[in-house]
Structure formats: structure tokens, C-alpha cells
Amino acid sequence: MYPKSLNNLISSFLKLxxxxxxxxxxxxxxxxxxMKKEDIEKFIESLSNCKDSIKRCPxxxxxxxxxxxxxxxxxxxxxxxxxxxxxxxxxxxxxRCERYFGMYHVLGGSISPINGIGPEELNIKSLFKRIDDExxxxxxLATSATVEGEATALYIKRFLQDKNIIVSRIAYGMPxxxxxxxxxxxxxxxxxxxxxxxx
Amino acid sequence: MYPKSLNNLISSFLKLxxxxxxxxxxxxxxxxxxMKKEDIEKFIESLSNCKDSIKRCPxxxxxxxxxxxxxxxxxxxxxxxxxxxxxxxxxxxxxRCERYFGMYHVLGGSISPINGIGPEELNIKSLFKRIDDExxxxxxLATSATVEGEATALYIKRFLQDKNIIVSRIAYGMPxxxxxxxxxxxxxxxxxxxxxxxx
Numbered sequence: 362m363y364p365k366s367l368n369n370l371i372s373s374f375l376k377l378x379x380x381x382x383x384x385x386x387x388x389x390x391x392x393x394x395x396m397k398k399e400d401i402e403k404f405i406e407s408l409s410n411c412k413d414s415i416k417r418c419p420x421x422x423x424x425x426x427x428x429x430x431x432x433x434x435x436x437x438x439x440x441x442x443x444x445x446x447x448x449x450x451x452x453x454x455x456x457r458c459e460r461y462f463g464m465y466h467v468l469g470g471s472i473s474p475i476n477g478i479g480p481e482e483l484n485i486k487s488l489f490k491r492i493d494d495e496x497x498x499x500x501x502l503a504t505s506a507t508v509e510g511e512a513t514a515l516y517i518k519r520f521l522q523d524k525n526i527i528v529s530r531i532a533y534g535m536p537x538x539x540x541x542x543x544x545x546x547x548x549x550x551x552x553x554x555x556x557x558x559x560x
Numbered sequence: 561m562y563p564k565s566l567n568n569l570i571s572s573f574l575k576l577x578x579x580x581x582x583x584x585x586x587x588x589x590x591x592x593x594x595m596k597k598e599d600i601e602k603f604i605e606s607l608s609n610c611k612d613s614i615k616r617c618p619x620x621x622x623x624x625x626x627x628x629x630x631x632x633x634x635x636x637x638x639x640x641x642x643x644x645x646x647x648x649x650x651x652x653x654x655x656r657c658e659r660y661f662g663m664y665h666v667l668g669g670s671i672s673p674i675n676g677i678g679p680e681e682l683n684i685k686s687l688f689k690r691i692d693d694e695x696x697x698x699x700x701l702a703t704s705a706t707v708e709g710e711a712t713a714l715y716i717k718r719f720l721q722d723k724n725i726i727v728s729r730i731a732y733g734m735p736x737x738x739x740x741x742x743x744x745x746x747x748x749x750x751x752x753x754x755x756x757x758x759x
């Protein structure tokens with residue numbers, strides 16, 4: 362018996378990841394009940410801007426409103442290294458640790474035959490083209506530690522093995538701050554396999 | 561380094577209740593990356609409709625797009641009983657159990673001196689007017705079992721004590737399906753105080 366436009370708003374919120382009926386209702390209700398008119402206007406404007414003006418950077422696949430993205434534009438970055446991630450938000454995660462200053466390449470997902478996603482569905486061809494064009498020295502594979510992420514990393518590694526290029530994979534092991542007790546078997550296995558001499 | 565319109569969208573999602581930076585990013589990213597254009601358009605439309613056309617029912621305070629809300633319009637409902645709740649979504653919770661067929665009154669909050677909310681800030685005056693006008697026989701107080709909810713219930717009860725009207729409060733006790741072991745002291749206390757002879 363909610364008004365129709367409120368029900369429509371609930372349906373829209375339901376489309377967001379991890380949002381169920383109760384949360385969607387709570388959000389819609391907050392919009393109607395607590396949000397200022399100008400905040401709703403801003404919300405509408407930002408949705409509409411995102412819809413119309415955000416596209417993928419033709420070089421690396423990151424999100425941008427311009428011809429190429431901020432990272433590809435930035436001449437202070439080290440052009441000889443490309444870090445490969447699955448999604449644009451992975452780029453932000455890497456940036457947050459302020460340790461990496463090279464280039465990025467966003468695949469837009471990972472190889473997953475079950476979901477019908479092969480290498481052709483991903484932004485991989487442009488990566489290989491980039492490597493040829495840009496005189497890349499190292500490719501850092503930072504796809505997830507899942508079956509799909511591993512398959513994707515393996516695919517790229519195999520493709521590049523005859524080229525004169527370093528292909529590395531980021532380290533997997535115990536997350537900082539966690540204890541063995543609460544870690545799953547796969548993580549502990551990776552931590553053991555990846556052990557280094559302790560100096 | 562996200563495009564500006566994506567950052568604006570993240571800020572808008574941050575205004576929703578219980579949404580922090582990571583969740584807002586995830587939502588905004590899903591809008592840009594996974595949502596179809598027509599779904600974003602629907603989202604924009606429903607936000608804009610909610611902003612412009614939803615208002616409070618002048619009789620009961622529930623949300624409506626018309627002159628009065630669906631519940632007040634409905635002639636099959638029992639006009640002699642009014643169930644008083646804090647928020648419009650409480651009405652939906654009561655409706656979901658399909659046990660109550662009377663009228664509603666939405667206060668729009670609860671008395672909370674710390675937050676500067678007194679009886680005047682709530683939709684209470686119109687409740688008292690309704691009782692006089694509508695020949696109400698029973699008022700069911702269904703405000704929350706919090707300090708504020710109790711204060712609000714008490715305030716309304718006191719105001720009505722000289723009138724020829726039944727004022728009841730919904731029962732508090734053990735939630736169905738839970739066990740004593742996992743219940744908090746206040747709930748157990750209420751369950752003990754509210755005990756009934758077992759026939």
C-alpha cells in the first residue's frame with residue numbers, strides 16, 4: 362500500500378548489489394523521509410551524469426569522462442610497468458596503499474567459462490596491443506585469487522611467455538593482522554607455498 | 561582519481577542510512593558498470609517522482625501521492641480503532657501480519673528531548689483531533705520499546721485518560737522462535753512482567 366513512486370524507488374534500490382527487500386525499503390524510506398530536496402536533486406544529477414558521461418578509457422579500460430583516463434594522462438607515472446586488475450575499483454584499492462606508480466590495465470572481469478566469459482569478452486586484446494606499442498618491461502598480474510582470477514592470470518602469462526617481458530603475480534598469503542587460527546586452508550596453503558627465507 | 565560524476569554519485573549514496581564509503585563505492589560502481597541504461601533512467605524517474613509527489617496524508621500522516629492515503633480511503637476498514645506508530649514503515653510491518661484491519665496514525669518519530677523533539681514536532685495534535693472527530697473507541701499504542709517510544713506512549717495515554725476511550729499498548733516479550741539464552745535482560749524482564757495465566 363506504499364505510494365507507487367515509492368515502490369518504484371524500492372525496485373530501483375533492489376537492483377544494487379547485496380541489497381534485499383528490507384534494505385531497499387529502508388533506503389527508499391530515507392530518501393522520502395529524511396533526505397533534503399537538494400540532496401535528492403544532486404542524487405538525480407549524479408546518476409544522470411554517470412549514465413551519460415562515464416565511459417571506459419580506450420587505453421587501459423579504467424573509467425573516465427575524458428578521452429583517456431587520469432592514470433594514462435599522468436606523465437609522471439612509470440610507463441614501463443602495467444598492473445592488470447579485474448575491475449576499476451581494484452585500481453583504487455592499489456592506489457590507496459601508495460606503493461605503485463606504474464600504469465594500469467582493467468580487464469573488466471575474469472575468464473569464466475560457466476558464465477560464458479572467454480578472453481574475447483574481456484579487455485585483453487588491447488593489453489597485448491599495448492605491450493607491443495608501449496615497450497612494456499613488466500606486467501604485474503593482480504587478478505583475484507579465485508579459480509577465474511587464476512585462469513585469467515594463466516591465460517595472460519601463457520600468451521606473453523615468448524615475449525621479452527617480465528610477468529609477475531602479486532603475492533598471496535596471510536593477510537596482515539590476521540592469525541592462523543582464523544585463516545582458511547587455501548590461504549594457509551598459499552602462505553606455506555610462498556614462504557621465503559627469513560633473514 | 562575516479563571521474564568526478566562517479567565521486568558525486570558515491571557522495572549521494574553515502575547519504576543513505578548505514579552506507580559507508582566502501583558500500584557507496586560498490587553501489588556507484590554497480591550503477592556505472594552493471595546497470596542497464598534504462599534501469600538508471602527508471603532510477604532517476606522514481607527518485608524524481610518521490611521528491612515531487614509523495615507527501616504525508618493529512619489525516620493519518622502515512623505517505624501518499626493523493627489527497628489522502630490508501631488506508632484512510634479504504635471504507636472496508638474498522639474506523640473505530642487507531643493504531644499509533646512512529647514511522648510509515650511500521651505500518652507496512654503491521655500490515656504484513658494480516659491481523660489488523662483498523663486505521664493508522666503515523667507520528668513521524670518519537671518524543672526525544674535530547675534531540676530536541678517534543679510532542680509539537682510530532683504528528684500528535686492531529687491524532688487528538690481525530691479522536692474527537694471520528695468517535696474512536698480504541699487507541700493501540702505501537703511505538704517502539706525504547707525510552708523514547710515509551711515516553712511517547714505515556715504522553716498519549718496521559719492525554720487521553722479522561723476521555724471515554726480504550727488505550728492499549730502492544731505486548732512486549734520473547735520474540736517467536738528465539739530462546740531465553742539469546743535474549744537480552746530487558747526483553748526477559750518484559751516477558752516475565754507480561755506473563756499470563758497458562759490455560
